[in-house]
Each structure stands twice: as structure tokens, then as C-alpha cells.
Amino acid sequence: MNLTPVWISLQLASVTVAVLLVLGTPLAWWLAMGRSRWRVPVDALVALPLVLPPTVLGFYMLILLGPDGPVGGPWLAVTGNTLTFSFTGLVITSVLYSLPFVVQPLRDAFSSVGGRPLETAAMLGASPRDAFLTIACPLARRGFVTAGVLGFAHTLGEFGAILMVGGSIPGETRAVAIAIFEHVETLEYGAAHALSAGLLVFSFVALLGIYTLNGRRVGVSV
Amino acid sequence: MGDRTMRGPRKGRCQTLRQWLLAMALLTAAVPAGAAPLHVAVASNFLTPLETLADAFAEQGGGELLISAGATGQLYTQITNGAPYDVFLAADQARPQRLVDEGLARADRHITYARGQLVLWARPGIALPAKGLAGLRPELVTRLAIANPALAPYGRAAREALEATGQWAALEDRIVQGQNVGQAFQYLATGNVSHALVAASYTRHDNRPAGAHQVVDTDWHAPVRQDAVILERTDSPDQALAFLAFMQGPAATGILQDFGYQPMDESQ
Numbered sequence: 001m002n003l004t005p006v007w008i009s010l011q012l013a014s015v016t017v018a019v020l021l022v023l024g025t026p027l028a029w030w031l032a033m034g035r036s037r038w039r040v041p042v043d044a045l046v047a048l049p050l051v052l053p054p055t056v057l058g059f060y061m062l063i064l065l066g067p068d069g070p071v072g073g074p075w076l077a078v079t080g081n082t083l084t085f086s087f088t089g090l091v092i093t094s095v096l097y098s099l100p101f102v103v104q105p106l107r108d109a110f111s112s113v114g115g116r117p118l119e120t121a122a123m124l125g126a127s128p129r130d131a132f133l134t135i136a137c138p139l140a141r142r143g144f145v146t147a148g149v150l151g152f153a154h155t156l157g158e159f160g161a162i163l164m165v166g167g168s169i170p171g172e173t174r175a176v177a178i179a180i181f182e183h184v185e186t187l188e189y190g191a192a193h194a195l196s197a198g199l200l201v202f203s204f205v206a207l208l209g210i211y212t213l214n215g216r217r218v219g220v221s222v
Numbered sequence: 223m224g225d226r227t228m229r230g231p232r233k234g235r236c237q238t239l240r241q242w243l244l245a246m247a248l249l250t251a252a253v254p255a256g257a258a259p260l261h262v263a264v265a266s267n268f269l270t271p272l273e274t275l276a277d278a279f280a281e282q283g284g285g286e287l288l289i290s291a292g293a294t295g296q297l298y299t300q301i302t303n304g305a306p307y308d309v310f311l312a313a314d315q316a317r318p319q320r321l322v323d324e325g326l327a328r329a330d331r332h333i334t335y336a337r338g339q340l341v342l343w344a345r346p347g348i349a350l351p352a353k354g355l356a357g358l359r360p361e362l363v364t365r366l367a368i369a370n371p372a373l374a375p376y377g378r379a380a381r382e383a384l385e386a387t388g389q390w391a392a393l394e395d396r397i398v399q400g401q402n403v404g405q406a407f408q409y410l411a412t413g414n415v416s417h418a419l420v421a422a423s424y425t426r427h428d429n430r431p432a433g434a435h436q437v438v439d440t441d442w443h444a445p446v447r448q449d450a451v452i453l454e455r456t457d458s459p460d461q462a463l464a465f466l467a468f469m470q471g472p473a474a475t476g477i478l479q480d481f482g483y484q485p486m487d488e489s490q
Contacts, residue, residue, distance in 0.1 A: 062408070062409075062412050062414060063412055066412050066413050066414040067413060067414065068413040069413075082364075082365070082414070084409075084414045085365065085398045085414070163401065163405075164405070164408075167367075167398030167399055167400070167409065168370060168398075168399045168400075168401065169398060169399070181401070182370065182372065182373060182401070184295065184296070184299060185293060185294075185295030185296060185372075185373045185401070186295060186372050186373060187295065187298075187299075
């Protein structure tokens with residue numbers, strides 16, 4: 001059996017989670033601590049991928065990232081490559097697709113840390129950046145683990161959106177869920193079973209790990 | 223309907239249930255007799271023509287169709303797992319044949335209902351060569367969308383045509399695959415590819431994108447025959463038969479040709 005799709009999915013999930021942790025941490029911090037009136041609408045925006053069908057995201061991304069699109073056009077002009085049908089395009093799609101799974105656990109973790117430890121640190125002369133990195137982040141480490149594992153597992157199971165943006169290119173955009181779909185379509189049930197069971201077991205173990213760590217509370221909510 | 227009443231102290235709920243059942247029975251009786259809709263599972267590429275055919279069939283007094291569209295393989299898998307369809311219009315010949323072999327459809331209720339043609343389509347501003355696919359210069363192709371040859375008959379036909387014209391090797395690394403011909407067409411319609419090999423039926427589509435297109439010479443690929451079967455489990459065999467007969471009649475043939483399908487050859 002060809003395991004390339006598994007490798008593609010693992011790469012996609014790793015890169016997506018890395019990007020989301022970098023972009024999602026400040027966003028989650030702002031959602032937890034900020035006082036702006038934009039907080040509630042942004043919170044709702046972040047939760048959108050939880051409730052929208054992935055094909056909606058895929059359809060918009062196909063237009064947005066296409067050579068005529070507002071993102072794909074400039075990208076094509078600068079790099080000479082199209083974003084659709086590329087691994088980069090899948091990463092952008094997956095970042096949006098898994099956004100709430102990373103941002104929400106972080107937001108909740110930062111909320112439960114609260115402002116007091118940081119005030120104390122400030123009084124002792126720590127700069128805000130120091131206080132954030134040495135106090136808030138370690139206190140919120142469970143949130144980081146939850147966010148990382150949930151974002152990774154969710155991206156691994158992604159189908160509808162990358163089906164539309166990827167074009168099923170072997171070794172580039174044919175991810176594991178796409179491969180399973182194609183195996184079922186071509187009646188290769190053995191291969192479909194093997195990949196499906198692998199995904200099932202991995203997802204269960206990942207969730208079991210988080211639940212064990214967090215005492216039965218996983219922070220994704222609409 | 224079963225006539226088993228519940229016993230015990232829950233008479234109130236039982237009454238309500240009965241009233242509901244009575245209301246449902248009255249509602250279904252209010253619909254003209256014999257109008258239990260025929261449930262048709264159709265390959266996505268044939269959904270638009272089928273909607274037009276369904277209207278014509280209803281006008282002839284054939285009754286309503288309930289249409290479920292999907293990928294041929296997915297519909298096949300649903301049928302083998304007991305999906306409640308009466309008729310299956312596939313995008314290929316293989317899956318209906320398998321259903322016959324497996325005893326889920328009858329051999330004497332198995333027809334070819336359409337012969338699809340392949341078209342080469344280019345984005346606006348890109349001219350197509352007079353020699354067709356054989357004369358296509360690879361350097362003018364940034365991306366070529368085809369349906370997945372492993373899944374979709376139009377994909378297989380596209381691959382055959384590219385191989386027959388000696389274009390496969392030059393274009394292989396620029397090919398993007400849709401899971402079916404509809405998705406390949408979507409890549410063209412959203413401007414994501416410069417060229418596409420798709421079903422000719424899309425040239426008659428209301429929302430077709432601009433751009434030149436030409437029919438691919440049928441000598442370059444095996445004909446794309448689409449087969450239909452009546453499923454063994456159907457409760458409306460007569461209506462299903464009437465529908466298949468309609469599909470082979472003059473009215474349907476006219477509609478099929480309007481949608482870019484070739485007339486049936488006699489050699490089948």
C-alpha cells in the first residue's frame with residue numbers, strides 16, 4: 001500500500017499546527033485579556049470553521065487562492081506559482097480550517113491564568129514580554145498541549161476543504177482522507193480499511209491523551 | 223402499516239401517535255395516486271440533464287423523481303449497503319454490471335442510457351489549435367484539469383486521449399485531478415486551470431465559463447458509455463421500467479443530444 005498520503009497529511013498537520021501556534025497565541029491572548037469591543041465579533045469569526053461545512057471553506061479558498069483571486073493573483077505575480085493545487089495552498093486552507101481548535105483552548109487557558117500573576121510580575125520589575133513568556137505561557141502549558149494535539153488531529157482528518165483546493169496531486173496534495181475516499185471509490189476496501197483504522201486509532205489515542213491530561217475537559221466550543 | 227397497539231398505561235401518547243399516523247395517511251392519500259416518487263441515484267455529471275429529463279417524464283404522466291446525486295463509486299457503495307434507491311444512473315458501465323453480478327440488479331433491467339463526449343476547453347484568451355488535442359503546445363498549458371482516471375470514466379477517456387495523441391508525457395506534471403468530471407470542470411470555471419478535458423454536456427451548461435472548446439476526436443478514446451440499472455429492491459418496478467423506456471425514447475434522445483451526448487449507436 002502506498003503510504004505517501006499519510007506522509008503528506010503528517011507534514012500538513014505539523015506545519016499547520018506550527019503556523020497556528022505562532023499566529024494563534026497572540027490572538028488567543030488578545031481574546032482572553034483584551035478589552036476591545038471587537039473581541040466578541042472576532043471570537044465568533046474564530047469559531048466559524050466549527051459550524052461551516054468544509055466545502056464552503058474549500059469553495060471560497062478555490063476562488064481566493066486561484067490565479068484570478070485576491071490572494072492567489074498577487075502570489076502568482078511574485079512567486080510564479082499558483083496557490084491552488086500546492087502544498088502551501090493546503091497549509092493556508094488548513095490553518096483556517098483548524099483555527100478554532102488551536103485558538104480556543106489557548107484562549108481558555110490564558111483566561112484561567114488571569115491577570116494577577118502578571119501584575120505581580122510587573123510589580124517585581126518584569127517587562128510585559130518577560131511576564132508573558134516566563135509566567136503566562138508556562139501556566140497555560142496544558143492549553144498549549146491541548147491546542148497542539150487537537151489542531152494536529154483535526155487537520156489530519158481534513159477532507160472537504162482540501163478536496164476542493166488540492167486537486168489530488170500524488171506526493172503534493174493527495175492527503176490521507178483523499179486517499180481513503182479514492183480507495184472506497186475504486187472498491188479497494190482493504191487499503192481504505194487500513195488507512196481508516198490507522199486514522200481512527202491515532203485520533204482516539206490523541207484525544208485519550210488530552211482527556212487524561214486535562215481531567216475530561218477539552219476546550220472547543222461554539 | 224403494522225397494526226400492533228401499545229398496551230399499558232400510556233394511552234394518551236398512543237392516541238397522539240394514532241392521530242399522527244392518521245394525519246400522515248390522509249396527507250399521503252391527498253397526493254395523486256401512484257405518485258410515490260421514483261428514487262433515482264445519479265452520477266453527478268448527469269444531474270443537470272436528469273433534471274430536464276425528470277420534468278419531461280413528469281409531463282408525460284410518468285410521475286415524480288426523487289434525485290440523489292453523488293460519485294458513481296460512492297453511490298455503488300451506498301447501494302451495496304442497502305440504500306433505498308429504485309434506479310441507478312451511473313457514469314460508467316462497470317458499477318451497474320457489478321450490481322447485476324452481485325444480484326442487486328437484474329440483467330434484463332440494464333441499459334446504456336447515454337454516450338458522453340469529451341471536450342477540450344481553454345480559458346478565455348487562449349486559442350485552441352485546429353488540430354485539436356494533438357496540436358496542443360504543452361508550453362501554453364499551465365494547468366490541465368481532468369477527472370481522476372482511476373475513478374471517473376471521463377478521466378479515463380481523458381487519459382486515453384492524451385496518451386493516443388502523445389501528449390501525456392509532456393503534460394503529466396501539469397495535470398490536476400478532480401475527483402469526478404464535475405470537479406475538473408469547477409477548476410476551469412473558477413479560473414484555476416488554463417485547460418480542461420471535461421464532458422461535452424458542460425458546453426450546454428447555463429453557467430458555463432467563457433473560453434474556446436472543441437470536441438475531442440472519438441477515435442482517441444474508448445466511448446464513455448453510461449449505464450443504468452433498476453435495483454432488485456425497488457418497490458415500484460413498473461414505474462422504474464417506464465422511466466428506462468422513456469430514457470430510450472425519442473423525447474429523451476432529443477434532450478440528451480441538446481446536452482451534448484451522442485445518439486446511441488446500434489451496435490450495442
